[in-house]
Amino acid sequence: MEGFAGKVAVVTGAGSGIGQALAIELARAGAKVAISDVNTEGLAQTVERLEAIGASVKSDRLDVTEREAFLAYADEVNEHFGKVNQIYNNAGIAYTGDIEISQFKDIERVMDVDFWGVVNGTKAFLPHLIASGDGHVINISSIFGLFSVPGQSAYNSAKFAVRGFTEALRQEMVLAGHPVKVTTVHPGGIKTAIARNATAAEGVDVKEMAEFFDKRLASTSPQRAARIILEAVRKNKPRVLVGPDAKALDLIVRATGSGYQRLFAAVLGRMMPSTH
Numbered sequence: 371m372e373g374f375a376g377k378v379a380v381v382t383g384a385g386s387g388i389g390q391a392l393a394i395e396l397a398r399a400g401a402k403v404a405i406s407d408v409n410t411e412g413l414a415q416t417v418e419r420l421e422a423i424g425a426s427v428k429s430d431r432l433d434v435t436e437r438e439a440f441l442a443y444a445d446e447v448n449e450h451f452g453k454v455n456q457i458y459n460n461a462g463i464a465y466t467g468d469i470e471i472s473q474f475k476d477i478e479r480v481m482d483v484d485f486w487g488v489v490n491g492t493k494a495f496l497p498h499l500i501a502s503g504d505g506h507v508i509n510i511s512s513i514f515g516l517f518s519v520p521g522q523s524a525y526n527s528a529k530f531a532v533r534g535f536t537e538a539l540r541q542e543m544v545l546a547g548h549p550v551k552v553t554t555v556h557p558g559g560i561k562t563a564i565a566r567n568a569t570a571a572e573g574v575d576v577k578e579m580a581e582f583f584d585k586r587l588a589s590t591s592p593q594r595a596a597r598i599i600l601e602a603v604r605k606n607k608p609r610v611l612v613g614p615d616a617k618a619l620d621l622i623v624r625a626t627g628s629g630y631q632r633l634f635a636a637v638l639g640r641m642m643p644s645t646h
C-alpha cells in the first residue's frame with residue numbers, strides 16, 4: 371500500500387488481533403513500527419513476523435493505563451526513530467454484564483484501558499506528531515461507539531467516549547493549524563481473541579459469550595480489518611466503518627434514530643446468551 375514508506379508508526383495492543391495485523395500491514399507497506407502490549411508472548415510472535423518482513427521494529431512491554439510509563443515511552447520512540455508520524459491507539463479489552471450486576475471496579479477497568487488508554491496515548495504522542503510535520507492519530511473505537519446493546523454498558527461507554535474525544539481532536543487540529551490528521555475506527559465483528567480474553571460479571575457465562583461472538587458475530591479477518599483501516603488512514607477519512615456488519619448496523623441506527631433500542635433489545639434478547 372502506498373503512503374506509508376519511511377513513516378514511523380506506533381501500535382498499542384500489537385500482540386494479538388487487529389493490532390498485530392496493523393503492525394504487519396504497516397511493515398509490509400514500508401513503515402517503521404513501534405509495537406507494545408502487556409502480552410509479551412504475543413508481542414514476541416508479532417516481532418518474529420515483522421522481522422521476517424525485514425521491518426525496522428522497536429518492541430516494548432507497555433500497559434496503556436500506566437500514564438507516566440506511556441509518556442516516557444513516547445519520548446523513547448521519538449528518540450529511537452528520530453520522529454513519530456502515526457499512533458494507532460488499539461489496545462483494548464471486553465467485558466460483559468448488565469449494569470445491575472456489574473461492580474464499579476469492572477466498569478472502571480474497561481474505562482481505564484479502552485478510554486483512558488486512548489487518552490494517554492494521544493496526549494503522550496501529540497507533541498511528537500505535531501513536530502513531525504506529518505502526523506496522524508488513529509483511535510480504535512467500535513460499532514459499540516455508535517450504538518449501545520444490553521450487557522455492554524461499560525464497553526459502550528468507553529467506545530462512545532473514544533469517539534467523542536477523537537472527533538473533537540480532529541476539529542482542534544484543523545483549527546490550530548497543526549499538521550495532524552485524525553481518524554476514528556469503528557470495527558464490526560473481527561475474528562480476534564477479544565471475546566476469549568474478555569471478563570464478565572459474576573453469573574454471566576463468559577465461555578458461552580465467547581462462543582457466541584466467535585460463531586455468530588465475528589465475520590471479518592484481522593488482516594482485512596487492518597487493510598481497511600490503512601486505506602482510510604491513507605485517504606485521511608475522519609471515520610471508518612470496518613466490515614459489512616458495521617456498515618449495515620450503522621445504516622439501521624441512523625435510519626431508526628432512538629428506535630434502534632427497542633429493535634435491538636427485542637432481537638438480541640432472543641439470540642444472545644444472558645447478560646444478567
Ligand SMILES: NC(=O)c1ccc[n+]([C@@H]2O[C@H](COP(=O)([O-])OP(=O)(O)OC[C@H]3O[C@@H](n4cnc5c(N)ncnc54)[C@H](O)[C@@H]3O)[C@@H](O)[C@H]2O)c1
Pocket residue numbers: 382383384385386387388389406407408409412432433434435460461462463483484487510511512513556557558559560561562563564565567588
Ligand atoms: N474484535 C472485534 O470484533 C472488535 C470490534 C470492535 C472494536 N474492537 C477493538 O479493537 C481493538 C483490538 O482488539 P482485538 O479484537 O484485536 O482484541 P485482542 O484481544 O485480540 O487484542 C487486544 C490486545 O490488547 C492488549 N491489551 C489489553 N489490555 C492492555 C493494556 N492495558 N495495555 C496494553 N495492551 C493491552 C491485549 O493483550 C491484546 O494483545 C480493541 O480496542 C477492541 O475494543 C475489536
